Amino acid sequence: QVQLVQSGAEVKKPGASVKVSCKASGYTFTSYGISWVRQAPGQGLEWMGWISAYNGNTNYAQKLQGRVTMTTDTSTSTAYMELRSLRSDDTAVYYCARDSTPYSSSPYWGQGTLVTVSS
Amino acid sequence: DIQMTQSPSSLSASVGDRVTITCQASQDISNYLNWYQQKPGKAPKLLIYDASNLETGVPSRFSGSGSGTDFTFTISSLQPEDIATYYCQQYDNLPRTFGPGTKVDIK
Numbered sequence: 289q290v291q292l293v294q295s296g297a298e299v300k301k302p303g304a305s306v307k308v309s310c311k312a313s314g315y316t317f318t319s320y321g322i323s324w325v326r327q328a329p330g331q332g333l334e335w336m337g338w339i340s341a342y343n344g345n346t347n348y349a350q351k352l353q354g355r356v357t358m359t360t361d362t363s364t365s366t367a368y369m370e371l372r373s374l375r376s377d378d379t380a381v382y383y384c385a386r387d388s389t390p391y392s393s394s395p396y397w398g399q400g401t402l403v404t405v406s407s
Numbered sequence: 408d409i410q411m412t413q414s415p416s417s418l419s420a421s422v423g424d425r426v427t428i429t430c431q432a433s434q435d436i437s438n439y440l441n442w443y444q445q446k447p448g449k450a451p452k453l454l455i456y457d458a459s460n461l462e463t464g465v466p467s468r469f470s471g472s473g474s475g476t477d478f479t480f481t482i483s484s485l486q487p488e489d490i491a492t493y494y495c496q497q498y499d500n501l502p503r504t505f506g507p508g509t510k511v512d513i514k
Contacts, residue, residue, distance in 0.1 A: 323503075325451075333443075333451065333494055335503040349502040350408075383450055391498050393441045395462060397450035 290314040292384050292398035299404045300374050307370040308401045310384030317365035318342045323387045323394055324358060324369045326380040336382075338390040339367060347390045374405045409433050409497050413506035419514040426482040428509045430473075430495035438474045439499035444491045445508075451494065455480065487513060 295309040310322060324336040337348035339358040346358050357370045367384055382401045385394035410433035420426050430440065438458040443451035453462045455471035458478055468483045482489055490513060495506040 332507050333445075333496070333505040335496075335505070337502075347501050385450075390501055390503075391439070393453055393456040393462075393498065394451075395453045395456075397452075400450055 290386065290396045292386060292396060294382075294384060294398040294401045297402040297404070299406065302375055302405055302407055304374050304405075305370060305372040306374060306403050307368055308382050308384075308403065310367040310369070310398050312341075312365045312367070312386065315386070317360075318362055321387045321389065322358070322360070322367040323385045323390070325383045325385060325394075327383070327400075328377070328380045331380075334380075336369070338387060341367065371403075374403075376405050379403065379405045408502055409436060409500050409504050411495055411497055411504050411506040413493075413495060413509050415509060416507065417510040417512075419512050420485050421514045422485055422487060424485045426485050426489075426511060428480045428493055428495075428511075430478040430480065430506050432476045432478075432497055435475050436497045436499035439497055440471070440473070440478050441496045441498065442469075442471050442480045443494045443496060443505075444489075445494065446491045454493075482511075485511070485513070 291313045293311045318341050321340045323338045339346045341360045355372050359368045384398040386396040412431045440458045442455035445451045459471045470481045472479050492508045492510045494508050
């Protein structure tokens with residue numbers, strides 16, 4: 289069965305970087321992409337971007353351009369999302385989800401990773 | 408970016424009631440709309456894709472309709488396990504954008 293298992297919770301100081309991992313299993317990793325979605329405490333869902341696990345092509349949300357990098361390691365079927373220059377409003381649960389394309393639906397999600405940014 | 412609105416923001420209904428949520432896009436998105444259910448502390452779960460297609464394994468009491476800018480999500484007979492927040496999401500244009508959510512609970 290398709291599974292996406294994310295790395296554990298992180299606490300970071302403002303200005304630092306965080307890298308969240310998402311290990312996929314149960315399907316051919318390079319046949320799909322991975323989207324990242326975040327949710328601030330008590331707030332709604334925000335799409336951050338998408339990466340193709342086939343060729344590494346990315347689409348990032350404009351508001352995060354320059355601070356976010358999404359990568360994949362096909363040898364371990366793992367996707368990564370790195371966010372730099374962290375601010376307090378980056379405190380959120382970060383989810384990965386399997387997608388076919390950037391313009392598609394996400395039927396499979398990771399369990400979420402809480403990133404707390406606090407001095 | 409395409410703005411998505413939902414109404415109501417919250418609702419209370421009795422078990423067995425028919426529940427309807429509306430979602431409106433700021434521009435034509437054809438039928439490129441998903442509906443997700445999210446329970447506290449859990450990841451969103453895809454219920455409906457392409458505005459009206461039921462995801463595999465999702466109970467048939469859930470349904471969706473609409474195209475263009477106006478969409479509707481319906482629970483035909485509310486069950487206790489349906490207590491959750493429901494989000495619409497468009498995927499016609501990037502960035503994909505979500506509605507603000509509708510919190511559903513039991514009266």
